[in-house]
Amino acid sequence: MIINFETHASNERTFLSWVRTAVAIVGFGLAAARLGNQHSPFWSELLMLVAGAAVVLIAWARMRHVRRRIDRPDRLPDDGAPAELFLMLLIIALFTLLGTFAIHVS
Secondary structure, eight states: OOTTHHHHHHHHHHHHHHHHHHHHHHHHHHHHHHHTTOOOOHHHHHHHHHHHHHHHHHHHHHHHHHHHHHHOSSOOOSOOHHHHHHHHHHHHHHHHHHHHHHHHHO
16 A cells, blocks of 8 residues: 555645636636627636636645655644645635636626
């Protein structure tokens, strides 16, 4: 069995939840604008796709960072600056994505 399997699986589930959130917001935003018979500007679609990709990329970088921390033999405190930075970047990217969703749909 893989060492720390449960912790690695939890880390990957967290990554996948960020991916699902980004895909759902982008997908729903594109579908809502098309179904609403509104003509949305191309830049709002592009901005929403870029913001969704940013969420996924930052979530991937965070997952890789946490994976390295899990594999370390020594115990590390949970209050590491890089982990908090990744989380703040994810939150900023998510709010940017939600803002572009609002612009695209309205």
